[in-house]
Amino acid sequence: MKGLLYLEDGSIFQGEGFGFPKTSVGELVFNTSMTGYQEILTDPSYAGQIINFTYPLIGNYGIAESENESEKIHAFGAIAKHICFHPSNYKSVDTIDQWLFHQKVPGLFEMDTRAITRKIRKFGSMKCVLSNEGISIAQAKKLCDQTTLTQDxxxxxxxxxxxxxxxxxxxxxxxxxxxxxxxxxxxxxxxxxxxxxxxxxxxxxxxxxxxxxxxxxxxxxxxxxxxxxxxxxxxxxxxxxxxxxxxxxxxxxxxxxxxxxxxxxxxxxxxxxxxxxxxxxxxxxxxxxxxxxxxxxxxxxxxxxxxxxxxxxxxxxxxxxxxxxxxxxxxxxxxxxxxxxxxxxxxxxxxxxxxxxxx
The missing domain is CATH 3.40.50.880 (Class I glutamine amidotransferase (GATase) domain)
Structure with missing residues (x-):
């Protein structure tokens, strides 16, 4: 799946899709943690947000049921530089790709997460559209312009x-x-x-x-x-x-x-x-x-x-x-x-x- 990230300032980032085929609109933020992607994605405080992970490899130790912070993923999407499709961890029951698919959450990888982080640091957190189901840039722009983010x-x-x-x-x-x-x-x-x-x-x-x-x-x-x-x-x-x-x-x-x-x-x-x-x-x-x-x-x-x-x-x-x-x-x-x-x-x-x- 080809992936597209469209920011409200008109910036465009392209990569590969993983997880569930879907288009999400949310607030683009970044997280600097080197581990803990599962806890982060299941933290209810991330509801409404699309997370850009600054650590370059996500999914390397898979998904362990005991590491969830709630019953589901609350983040609206995940962005990574590289995704590991063959994790190494005796507790792992799923790959991050399969996990996001089962939870109906979209993701993008092979993304320039450093450039995305630098943009957020310079201009602040902003609305974005994340899609891994093949929508056009024009469709992403229209969706971004028409969507008001919920804050409650x-x-x-x-x-x-x-x-x-x-x-x-x-x-x-x-x-x-x-x-x-x-x-x-x-x-x-x-x-x-x-x-x-x-x-x-x-x-x-x-x-x-x-x-x-x-x-x-x-x-x-x-x-x-x-x-x-x-x-x-x-x-x-x-x-x-x-x-x-x-x-x-x-x-x-x-x-x-x-x-x-x-x-x-x-x-x-x-x-x-x-x-x-x-x-x-x-x-x-x-x-x-x-x-x-x-x-x-x-x-x-x-x-x-x-x-x-x-x-x-x-x-x-x-x-x-x-x-x-x-x-x-x-x-x-x-x-x-x-x-x-x-x-x-x-x-x-x-x-x-x-x-x-x-x-």
Whole structure:
């Protein structure tokens, strides 16, 4: 199959197709991780996005069922320099080509991923059309011009019904905006008793299980579109210990009166340095976000900056000065990526047990 990538600025990249024959329209982004393509593609936070992988070989260790971050691929497409059709891994049950085909997701390879990344870095993330079913450039342009990208995927990415995962520790109600399974695993390791709730759950419904804490999950889309969730979070700010990750961090910022902004091309990869002001230590973190919290917007809200990105100095975390509330923009559960910042889950458990802030 011949493949075509058409960008909204008129740029054209051509290569070979793999996966499912299909045409997708989405936001073109790049990810710098050297491993973890399976976790990345199944991360619900990538809903609506087409991922350009900067690492030149994708699929070399195949597909292992235990590595999924959700039940399906959420990304709208994948772009790679080279694809491995004969993986080497005793756990592999599929090739990446077969996997994308079964999941009905299109892909392109033999692409100039370096040139695509340089374009995104220069001009920012942009709308694109990915096709591996032989459409013309004129058809791709028309489709790109006529399609408006959705920004509220967090409303449908998570669970549709309340789910209970039993544990013997603190009771956690989770507002599921598109949670990764590895986050649940970190909470389960700490024996938390977990209740997952869908997007439109009210504060009263969250409190109905008598939780010890509230967790705000990661998820896709623009945080400004999550107005219903923001209103419900506001009702719980002085009621429960709260921990937010990624989208959860952004919604928490809005709930306390702060704001977010769209980044030029975001942070997506497993090698981003972050400084923790409380410990005085730096961590290498896994990240996936296209929006960030405006640090000046939280200055008079009771929150203070707790983490800073060492590459571009953007805000990566915050905590409340007196309430048991904190959040981070990066992914302490990693998957893929390093486990440097998994201590944040211990902080949350400490708060739920009523100990001093960050004891």
């Amino acid at each position: 995927y967090m409303k449908t990415a998570g669970t549709k019904d309340m789910v209970h995962i039993r544990g013997n520790g603190p009771k956690v109600c989770i507002l599921d905006l598109g949670i990764k399974s590895s986050i649940l695993e970190e909470l389960k390791k700490r024996e938390c008793d977990l209740y997952l709730f869908p997007y439109k759950t009210t504060a009263e419904q969250l409190m109905s299980v008598k939780p010890d804490g509230l967790f705000l999950s990661n998820g896709p889309g623009n945080p400004q579109e999550a107005d219903e969730a923001i209103r419900e979070i506001q009702k719980l700010l002085s009621v429960l210990p709260i921990f937010g990750i990624c989208m959860g961090h952004q919604l928490l910022a809005h709930a306390v009166g702060g704001s977010t902004y769209k980044m030029k091309y975001g942070h997506r990869g497993a090698n981003h340095g972050v400084f923790d002001k409380d410990t005085g230590c730096s961590s290498i973190t896994s990240q996936n976000h296209g929006f960030a919290v405006d640090p000046e917007s939280i200055l008079l809200t009771g929150m203070e900056i707790s983490h800073i990105n060492l590459n571009d100095r953007t805000m990566e975390g915050m905590r409340h000065r007196s309430l048991p509330i904190f959040s981070v923009q990066f992914h302490p559960e990693a998957s893929p990526g390093p486990n440097d910042s998994s201590y944040l889950f211990d902080r949350f458990v400490t708060l739920m047990k009523g100990d001093k802030l960050y004891a």
